Amino acid sequence: MTDDTKKSTRRSQAWFGRQDRDGFIYRSWVKNRGIPHDQFDGRPVIGICNTYSELTPCNSHFRALAEQVKIGIWEAGGFPLEFPVMSLGETLLRPTAMLYRNLASMDVEESIRANPLDGVVLLMGCDKTTPALLMGAASVDVPTIGVSGGPMLSGKYRGRELGSGTGVWQMSEDVRAGKMTQEEFFEAESCMHRSHGHCMTMGTASTMASMVEALGVGLPHNAAIPAVDARRNVLARNAGRRIVQMVEEDLVLSKILTRQAFENAIRVNAAIGGSTNAVIHLLAIAGRIGIKLDLKDWDDIGQQLPCLLDLQPSGKFLMEDFYYAGGLPAVIRQLESVIDKTALTANGKTLWENCQDAPNWNEEVIRSFDKPFKEAAGIAILKGNLAPDGAVIKPSAATPALLKHRGRAVVFENSDDLHKRIDDENLDVDETCVLVLKNCGPKGYPGMAEAGNMPLPPKILRKGITDMVRVSDARMSGTAYGTVVLHVSPEAAAGGPLAVVQNGDFIELDVEARKLHLDVSDEELARRRAQWQKPELPPQMQRGWVKLYVDHVQQANQGADLDFLVGKSGPYVPKDNH
Numbered sequence: 020m021t022d023d024t025k026k027s028t029r030r031s032q033a034w035f036g037r038q039d040r041d042g043f044i045y046r047s048w049v050k051n052r053g054i055p056h057d058q059f060d061g062r063p064v065i066g067i068c069n070t071y072s073e074l075t076p077c078n079s080h081f082r083a084l085a086e087q088v089k090i091g092i093w094e095a096g097g098f099p100l101e102f103p104v105m106s107l108g109e110t111l112l113r114p115t116a117m118l119y120r121n122l123a124s125m126d127v128e129e130s131i132r133a134n135p136l137d138g139v140v141l142l143m144g145c146d147k148t149t150p151a152l153l154m155g156a157a158s159v160d161v162p163t164i165g166v167s168g169g170p171m172l173s174g175k176y177r178g179r180e181l182g183s184g185t186g187v188w189q190m191s192e193d194v195r196a197g198k199m200t201q202e203e204f205f206e207a208e209s210c211m212h213r214s215h216g217h218c219m220t221m222g223t224a225s226t227m228a229s230m231v232e233a234l235g236v237g238l239p240h241n242a243a244i245p246a247v248d249a250r251r252n253v254l255a256r257n258a259g260r261r262i263v264q265m266v267e268e269d270l271v272l273s274k275i276l277t278r279q280a281f282e283n284a285i286r287v288n289a290a291i292g293g294s295t296n297a298v299i300h301l302l303a304i305a306g307r308i309g310i311k312l313d314l315k316d317w318d319d320i321g322q323q324l325p326c327l328l329d330l331q332p333s334g335k336f337l338m339e340d341f342y343y344a345g346g347l348p349a350v351i352r353q354l355e356s357v358i359d360k361t362a363l364t365a366n367g368k369t370l371w372e373n374c375q376d377a378p379n380w381n382e383e384v385i386r387s388f389d390k391p392f393k394e395a396a397g398i399a400i401l402k403g404n405l406a407p408d409g410a411v412i413k414p415s416a417a418t419p420a421l422l423k424h425r426g427r428a429v430v431f432e433n434s435d436d437l438h439k440r441i442d443d444e445n446l447d448v449d450e451t452c453v454l455v456l457k458n459c460g461p462k463g464y465p466g467m468a469e470a471g472n473m474p475l476p477p478k479i480l481r482k483g484i485t486d487m488v489r490v491s492d493a494r495m496s497g498t499a500y501g502t503v504v505l506h507v508s509p510e511a512a513a514g515g516p517l518a519v520v521q522n523g524d525f526i527e528l529d530v531e532a533r534k535l536h537l538d539v540s541d542e543e544l545a546r547r548r549a550q551w552q553k554p555e556l557p558p559q560m561q562r563g564w565v566k567l568y569v570d571h572v573q574q575a576n577q578g579a580d581l582d583f584l585v586g587k588s589g590p591y592v593p594k595d596n597h
């Protein structure tokens with residue numbers, strides 16, 4: 020195909036290449052901010068999909084980042100057009116940002132398809148912004164490159180390092196146990212988050228930024244360059260340059276998001292001690308692009324792999340240390356014996372070509388495959404009569420002695436019930452019990468709250484005990500830790516067996532045997548099920564987006580996407596409206 024033919028067949032030319040009245044309309048309004056006529060000559064038109072928002076503190080530097088992308092696009096001969104999409108901030112959004120992941124993905128998909136775009140750069144940072152943008156882009160399947168906003172600088176408090184989220188969980192337990200004053204707690208607020216960027220532990224945002232790099236959608240070092248390091252701007256500028264070439268090469272997203280890419284991402288997730296949230300998000304992204312991936316793949320491909328990173332919440336270092344030690348390429352290099360070396364990445368090279376010579380500058384932070392930080396640290400998938408469709412646990416964040424445990428259930432019907440009773444000194448609980456939380460799954464909360472790492476009762480904390488087995492249909496913040504069984508499917512609100520667990524039942528967890536068992540006979544379970552009544556959502560949740568979501572959301576083991584959003588419609592050009 021000649022260059023001229025290539026130009027004339029670009030999506031954007033269905034708008035900007037027209038010589039008629041409609042072409043006038045499409046170009047003329049864009050020219051209102053001083054765009055010269057030659058920008059419409061068939062050069063690649065690149066969308067910059069921006070999740071900037073002051074309500075998403077982790078993405079509040081994205082205006083500056085978008086400018087860097089634009090410079091890169093211009094340098095490579097493309098024409099950038101930035102557009103906003105719904106931004107999801109983990110800390111402020113209620114009831115949970117996860118309720119809106121699929122809504123934001125619809126915004127992204129339709130915004131890309133409805134506009135004269137040939138390729139897109141996705142600016143992503145806070146947890147849900149990454150999967151939402153990848154899911155939306157996957158359903159359109161134009162050339163796509165991901166740019167993460169980068170982690171914040173390490174938190175510093177009274178001479179020690181403080182990790183996002185992880186430090187909050189620790190300190191709030193210290194306040195509840197009387198080991199930290201309220202004033203010290205307030206002071207720590209200003210010390211934890213002291214620069215632009217997303218959480219700087221290996222929480223969900225850092226995990227998903229690593230997934231962007233491991234999937235090949237981002238450039239090398241996308242995962243770890245701190246948000247305020249000048250090299251983050253260089254990465255954004257290079258992404259702008261590269262997306263123009265990707266359009267010229269017709270390197271669409273589905274050529275990168277292959278089965279091999281997802282398998283590599285699962286391996287990398289194990290090696291970095293990544294968040295359990297990645298399980299749900301990768302399943303949803305795979306569902307959009309049309310790759311068959313299921314929960315079992317996580318166990319089969321990743322569970323036996325070691326964790327190489329000594330990073331919070333599983334270890335002690337933070338993302339800044341990770342970047343200075345060599346970043347994700349240094350980890351991937353260690354995976355030589357297991358990685359698929361053929362998977363293509365956004366820069367046109369394979370993942371292995373990008374990482375094969377990556378140096379490791381600090382072997383305390385990034386360990387070797389032979390002397391890992393933790394053995395067999397990938398996410399394990401549990402099954403049993405309590406989770407017929409599966410549940411997940413992150414063994415690397417758990418207490419080893421609790422990975423095989425049988426205990427009496429102490430049941431909370433929902434998160435309100437938990438908050439009402441967990442601090443009650445008369446709660447009938449000891450450290451051998453199993454805390455059970457219901458109705459926090461996709462339909463039940465709704466949105467699937469990060470409530471799975473339930474706080475421990477104060478009387479247990481006072482004994483110096485910091486972990487107990489906990490079981491729920493909720494998610495857990497990627498910055499959290501503990502022997503926490505999550506994503507129990509089907510969830511309680513969908514009538515899963517979790518709905519009928521009662522106080523005093525015995526629950527058996529055996530991670531090695533991948534077993535989550537409720538010691539109640541089938542007959543008794545059937546009797547309880549016959550009496551179970553689906554909890555009603557409050558009236559204000561029975562309309563609008565929440566109703567659409569609850570009616571159509573799939574279970575966690577399928578990625579919690581809406582049933583009608585799975586798959587893609589591709590980059591077809593919609594009819595014009597003139």
Ligand code: FES
Binds near residue numbers: 110144145
């Ligand atoms: Fe945004 Fe943690 S709150 S990444």
